[in-house]
Amino acid sequence: MESPFALNSESHGRIRARMEEQMNKSMGLSAAFAVLLVSLMATGQERDVVKPQLLLSEVVRGMPKGESQEVRVLKASFQPGEKTMFHTHRFPVTVYVLEGTFTLEMEGREPVAVKAGNAMVMPANVKMTGHNHSSSEPLQVVVFSVSDPDTPFLDPVHRQ
Ligand SMILES: [Cu+2]
Numbered sequence: 001m002e003s004p005f006a007l008n009s010e011s012h013g014r015i016r017a018r019m020e021e022q023m024n025k026s027m028g029l030s031a032a033f034a035v036l037l038v039s040l041m042a043t044g045q046e047r048d049v050v051k052p053q054l055l056l057s058e059v060v061r062g063m064p065k066g067e068s069q070e071v072r073v074l075k076a077s078f079q080p081g082e083k084t085m086f087h088t089h090r091f092p093v094t095v096y097v098l099e100g101t102f103t104l105e106m107e108g109r110e111p112v113a114v115k116a117g118n119a120m121v122m123p124a125n126v127k128m129t130g131h132n133h134s135s136s137e138p139l140q141v142v143v144f145s146v147s148d149p150d151t152p153f154l155d156p157v158h159r160q
Pocket of ligand 1: 087088089093122128130154
């Protein structure tokens with residue numbers, strides 16, 4: 001049987017008509033339905049239309065609840081061995097790693113290593129330090145923050 005990806009050479013209507021004809025002849029009801037579904041999905045595809053790829057989806061607690069919020073996008077570059085200050089965030093903050101590996105050390109939790117192309121949500125009110133533990137590779141991250149307006153992106157924590 002013809003691949004559903006061969007649709008460009010023939011009109012969708014003709015392909016579908018042929019599939020329906022074939023499935024009536026030779027297939028059970030569930031298989032026929034599957035073919036119909038695939039053909040409907042294929043006809044829904046347009047050319048030159050970019051579909052975003054989901055990198056991270058997470059249900060979080062502790063986002064700001066006021067009338068308005070401030071959205072910030074920040075970029076940070078770490079040389080090998082560099083780290084952030086010890087800090088907390090008042091609201092969950094999302095990090096996306098462009099290059100290298102970002103290691104997040106959080107008080108009372110296992111460290112988390114996030115590689116280039118991946119994202120994670122950093123929890124609110126947890127003391128943390130972000131590291132580039134590599135001895136040779138730089139690290140670049142983009143950070144997405146949604147907070148109450150005019151609140152700091154992070155609060156430094158002073159070690160006793
Ligand atoms: Cu942080």
